Each structure stands twice: as C-alpha cells, then as structure tokens.
Amino acid sequence: MESIFDVESLRAQSKAWRLSGFTVAIVPTMGNLHSGHLSLLDRAKDLADRTLVSIFVNPIQFGVGEDYDSYPSTIKEDLQKLEIAGVDTVFMPDLKELYPGGTEVDTRITVPEISDILCGEYREGHFSGVATVVAKLLINSMPDYALFGEKDFQQVLVIRRMVIDMLLPVQIVSMPTCRETDGLAMSSRNRYLNRQERGKSPAIYSALQSAVERLRNGAFTVEEIEQEGVISLTEVGMKVEYFSIRRQKDLLPVNSSDRDIVILTAVWLGSARLIDNLKVTLD
Ligand code: PAF
Secondary structure, three states, X not given: OEEEOOHHHHHHHHXXXXXXXXXXXXXXXXXXXXXXXXXXXXXXXXXXXXXXXXXXXXXHHOXXXXXXXXXXXXXXXXXXXXXXXXXXXXXXXXXXXXXXXXXXXXXXXXOOOOOOOOHHHHOOOHHHHHHXXXXXXXXXXXXXXXXXXXXXXXXXXXXXXXXXXXXXXXXXXXXXXXXXXXXXXXXXXXXXXXXHHHHHOOHHHHHHHHHHHHHHHOOOOHHHHHHHHHHHHHXXXXXXXXXXXXXXXXXXXXXXXXXXXXXXXXXXXOOEEEEEEEEXXXX
C-alpha cells in the first residue's frame, strides 16, 4: 500500500491508473476506522480495479465548540487495517494541502435546502464543509466510484446532490449502516461513551425499530410516532435533537402517498452526539 500526502501525487496516481485502463474507487474518511469503513472498502474492491482511501479530519465541517480538536485519531491502527484490506493507496493530506488559502476566507460549496434541515439545523455550515471537502477529493482523484455509509443518511443525499449540480463524473455508492451486536450504529464518536452511556445506547436502534413497527401498523399518526420516539429516548437520559419521519428521496416531511420512508434521529448521550436512521418501505 502506498501512502501519499500531497494533491500533486494524488493527481499523478489517479492519472497513472486511468492511463493503464483501471477503474478507481475512493472511500473518503476521517480515520479512526471501524467495520463500517471496512465494509465500504470491501464494496470498493468489488466495484473498481484500484482503491483509494483518504484520511483527513476536515475542520470546516465542525462547528465552534464541536469535537474537532478531540476527534479520535488512530492512524497506526488505521494503516494496518487498510493494508490488510488490500487498499492500494491512502491519501493523508495536511490542512495546508487541502486548504491552501486557509479556512477563514475560502471558497465553499453549499447544497441548498437539504443542508439546512435535520442535522443542518443544529450544525450550521456542517454540510457545506462536507460538500466542499468531498468535492476537492473527487475533483483531484477523478474516481469512477465514491463510497459512503448510510449512517450519515443526510450526508449521502447532500453529496449526491452536489455531484449532480457540479457535474462531477463519479458514481456515488452508499452502503448500509454497520451495527454492534446490540444494535448501536458503528461510529467513531461511540468512543466518547462511558460504560453506563454505552449500556443505554442501544435504545436508539430500539426506538427506531419501534417507530418502523408503528408506521407499518398504520394505527398511529406520524406525529404520534415521532413523539413516542422522543419520549422513549428522553426517558433513558438522552437529549434528543430530532426524531423525524421523512421521505427517503429528499428528507421532506412525509405525506400519505409516500412509501419510501426513513426515520432519522440525533441525540446527545453524555458528551457524544449520535445519529442513526432506519429505512422503511410501506406496501
Ligand atoms: O463521513 C465522514 O467521515 C466525513 O464527513 C467525510 C465524508 C469523510 C468528509 O469529511
């Protein structure tokens, strides 16, 4: 596995692969890799001849007071995992490499509407930060495929829309959320949970599952189900930002004709902000 650190080498690598007729898949990450990332890598290897992973903790997607400075970094273990997974190249730029003009006054990409709801309401500028860094990575690596996990359901929609609007010639592939055996969605931020909080955390997945059952059952209104979700999570000591039933395609509120639905939630458990979602297709 080759490690590269600058954009120039990323371009050269990508060009060499393309000249050799290889297809390329990129998995953008912020490191601290877990099984969720590894499932993206497996799929990337199935799809393309060459796989590229980026590791970069992107400051502009973190708000003031968020966990940018304490975001878990496990670079040595990450590199071992990537080596074992058979990744071809890992790109690990520093801040100056991706933001040559700094991050105070710089060009950003903002995907309208979808970026302002749900997580966007609570994390101002977050999705603009994500769209900007992902665009930089895609433009400079020119992959055929880019893979993302569906735990970040809203992020995937933002990226899909950015790629359409910016005419980027890449196929966005999303993969199902990987869960611990008790249902907790895998996330680097699970590391912030202490023992007691970790014990409570499966309540998130249970609440989503109950909401799916209630939706299928048909005897409850959307508002009742959302309220029940908030109550059940609050009762176990979580601070709920939202528990919301939306359309899969654009995350707008559902109406009676919608069949492809997703239930999304964001909660605080101790110092960890956790998100999760569950898709449901009604018959
Ligand atoms: O999902 C993540 O880890 C990040 O938001 C991403 C897509 C790597 C952009 O920094």
